[in-house]
Amino acid sequence: xxxxxxxxxxxxxxSTLPPSHPNVDLSKPGQTCPVVGAKTEHHGxxxxxxxxxxxxxxxxxxxxxxxxxxxxxxxxxxTKSQEMDDKVCPVxxxxxxxxxxxxxxxxxxxxxxxxPVTKAKVGHHKDKVVGHPAVNAASGVCPVTGVHPA
Numbered sequence: 255x256x257x258x259x260x261x262x263x264x265x266x267x268x269s270t271l272p273p274s275h276p277n278v279d280l281s282k283p284g285q286t287c288p289v290v291g292a293k294t295e296h297h298g299x300x301x302x303x304x305x306x307x308x309x310x311x312x313x314x315x316x317x318x319x320x321x322x323x324x325x326x327x328x329x330x331x332x333t334k335s336q337e338m339d340d341k342v343c344p345v346x347x348x349x350x351x352x353x354x355x356x357x358x359x360x361x362x363x364x365x366x367x368x369x370p371v372t373k374a375k376v377g378h379h380k381d382k383v384v385g386h387p388a389v390n391a392a393s394g395v396c397p398v399t400g401v402h403p404a
Contacts, residue, residue: 270347272320273303274311290372320347341382355386 276288280301285294320326320342329348330340338350358370365377 269299269301270303271300272347273306275302277302320344323347351383352386353383355389357386 278285278287278294280294283293283295286292287294323342326342326347329335330342335348339352340348341351343349360367360369360376360379363376365375365380367376368374369376369379
C-alpha cells in the first residue's frame with residue numbers, strides 16, 4: 255500500500271481537480287495553475303474530475319461545492335484524514351485545517367485580502383484554519399504528512 259501524499263502548499267491529500275477547475279495541460283512542464291499559482295511539476299499526480307451536471311456551487315467562489323460530494327464526505331473520515339485534521343473545503347476538497355509552518359501571517363487582514371499562497375480570500379478561511387506550531391529546531395520528516403521541513 256502506498257502512502258497518501260499531502261500537498262505541501264495546501265495540505266490536501268486529494269488528487270482530483272474540481273470539475274470547475276480551468277483546463278491546464280498537466281503533461282507540459284512550466285505552466286502555472288491559475289487558481290493557486292503552483293507549477294505543473296508540483297502537480298504530477300493530479301487528474302481532472304469528470305463533468306458534473308446540476309451540481310451545487312459555492313457562493314463565495316462560484317466553483318463546484320466539494321462539500322456536496324458524497325465521496326469526499328467519506329474521505330475525511332478515513333484514518334489518515336483524521337490524523338491530518340482534514341475537513342472538506344468547498345473549493346479543493348479534503349484539506350488539512352493546519353496551515354503549513356511557513357505560511358505567511360494573515361492575522362489582521364480584511365476578508366477581501368488575498369492569501370499570498372492560494373489566492374483565496376482571507377475571509378474564506380477565517381475561523382476554519384489554524385497556524386502550525388513552530389518547527390524551528392525540527393529535523394527529519396513530519397510524522398503526520400510525511401513532508402520534510404524546508
